[in-house]
Amino acid sequence: MSVAGINVLVEETRALQAPLLDVRGVSAYYGSIQALKGVDLHVNEGEIVALIGANGAGKSTLMMTIFGQPQARTGSITYAGRDITRMATHEIARLNIAQSPEGRRIFSRMSVRENLQMGAALHGGRYFAEDLERMCVLFPRLKERLDQRGGTMSGGEQQMLAIARALMSRPKLLMLDEPSLGLAPLIVKQIFSAVRELNEREGLTVFIVEQNAYHALKLAHRGYVMVTGAVTMSGTGRELLDNPQVKAAYLEGGQH
Template structure:
């Protein structure tokens, strides 16, 4: 385990030459501002192929800002973001969405007036909808409730059903990297367990790489291979999920009352 984040810039070519596996997603020295206010203060973070990596921290720590910065909105003012060996720091958001990266954003942000089916069509449109029927069956197997609601407007569903739809919509693009921003926020414990179970299944069965931003530290770290702790825009700690679960500082700050 290391404290204070990762301070060494890893050159991808050198990493391969040294026999090390270069990360699928690499964030180096990223600083993001809202006007003159700095939200991310030089963030370093890696996600390797096949991993579940979680980022935990208090509300307002900058977790969602990092997720959105990776996707290009807001844009990083300093630093570098690479995905699959390509620098995406200045790539437009709509181009990033076509690079096998999918995001389920905080607050779900489904299209409330569209049916479940139409929302899923929107997700599939990123890759042309080539395998729509196959992918529709797949996400409905993961979330059987959606099959029952296919022709219901998204805005009339419960919060848990809308969260299932947001994740399913992201999956319709067949992502190599799935980014989930606060998927458990405001949901009943039973729904939270179901969603985390699906994330685990996607990773173990399909080998999907997942970057998970969560306030529910207990469930997130229990699921994750590795984790990072963010405090006011800075990575303060990193380690395996188990190491962070057992860390007294993490327990005191993030796990009290979090075991649902």
């Protein structure tokens, strides 16, 4: 069978599986302002799925809505076959979903080690030593700064810490909100390389929200495009990279 035929078979097999994360007809509001307009998307187990769009398109709102803040006004959100649409954020966090939010939001006064301990708290710290070693291998920069306050590190190092803290909870689904925001191209490549390694080596499922369409779609198995609160396009990462509309809107001058 040709490589193309194998890829089609893989996509068909994935399509037959129930999605790990399934968002159907979701609308959300901030007061009277509608931020999401009937969003449909899904993430299969073992996939990396990217959601791209301009600033203000509603990408981060969708990620926050999946985590219950704000809650969806219409539609449904299902995770691992369980309806989480009306669940509280702290309850969702216990379901093997971890989020690295936009703006990193690390504990700036705590050391790197203490930040990672906070991430491990979901399991009572049982796997802390083991997972600390994993994070130090994945992000060697953090190993050099375990006793340094998080707030004194560079933006790229703080982003690595935010992702590592999320991973310390041993999630089945990792949700990344704008991980490349404000970072130098070299750091962006290091972070995306780490995400790819986690997916390929450990089978981690990843849903990534990004303005940096080029890097996100290169990384992703599949992608969605969001415009003013609605999903307007979807396809494989390669299909969207090659799409003339996507190129014109999001890729011109953006290939770093």
